[in-house]
Amino acid sequence: MLSTKLQDAINKQINAEMWSAYLYLSMAQQFENKGLKGIANWFKIQFKEEQAHAEIFMNYLNSRGNRVFLQAIEEVPTEWNTPIDAYKATLEHERLVTSLINELYALADAEHDYATRGMLNWFVSEQVEEEETAQELIDRLKLIGDNGVGLYMLDQELAARTYTVPAPLAGKAE
Ligand code: FEO
Numbered sequence: 371m372l373s374t375k376l377q378d379a380i381n382k383q384i385n386a387e388m389w390s391a392y393l394y395l396s397m398a399q400q401f402e403n404k405g406l407k408g409i410a411n412w413f414k415i416q417f418k419e420e421q422a423h424a425e426i427f428m429n430y431l432n433s434r435g436n437r438v439f440l441q442a443i444e445e446v447p448t449e450w451n452t453p454i455d456a457y458k459a460t461l462e463h464e465r466l467v468t469s470l471i472n473e474l475y476a477l478a479d480a481e482h483d484y485a486t487r488g489m490l491n492w493f494v495s496e497q498v499e500e501e502e503t504a505q506e507l508i509d510r511l512k513l514i515g516d517n518g519v520g521l522y523m524l525d526q527e528l529a530a531r532t533y534t535v536p537a538p539l540a541g542k543a544e
Contacts, residue, residue: 376486377436379477384427385441386470391420393446393463397456400449406521408529409453416460418533423493426538430489453521454511461504468497492538 372380398413428438450456471493478486514520 371435372431372483372486373481376477376481376483377431379474380427380431380436380486381439381441383470383474384424384438385443386467387420387424387427388440388443389446390463390467391417391424392443394420394460396446396448397450397460400456401453406453406525408525408527409456412528412531413456415531415533419536422536422539423496426489426492426536429539430486434485454508457504457507457511461501461508464497464500464504468501471497489538492536496536 394413394416398410398417401407401413402410431438447459450459471490475487475490475494478484478490510524511521514524
């Protein structure tokens with residue numbers, strides 16, 4: 371069983387993951403509205419991934435005999451003028467999430483809770499990937515600039531993104 375302090379911190383992280391999900395769902399709506407269906411699809415997948423992150427934490431608390439307490443999800447922004455603005459906001463947000471995961475890791479470490487530390491390892495690697503992907507898309511959008519054909523081609527490519535169940539959830543009933 372986790373300490374109350376760690377349980378509270380993970381419950382807070384569940385809320386942060388759900389807020390992230392809501393943020394990306396909001397971005398998806400914006401680009402759906404702008405006719406960039408591929409970019410909208412990319413953010414919808416991101417929305418599902420964030421829900422999965424929350425679920426991994428929920429499963430973990432339950433598996434340790436702890437309690438999940440769902441809290442209110444704060445309102446998210448609704449306007450990003452261009453795809454690059456949204457991906458810059460994504461990178462900034464993912465950097466914040468990385469710092470939250472690092473804080474959780476430090477807390478688990480301070481409490482000598484090695485099981486929790488082990489569970490968090492997956493998130494530490496995941497955050498490297500999250501930041502890298504956002505940065506790559508920013509770089510590509512910078513190269514594309516005002517080139518409509520370039521943006522169309524990127525949109526087509528992102529339309530092909532599909533959701534993969536993250537490893538910690540694979541094999542578990544949905
Ligand atoms: Fe759940 Fe995008 O980190």
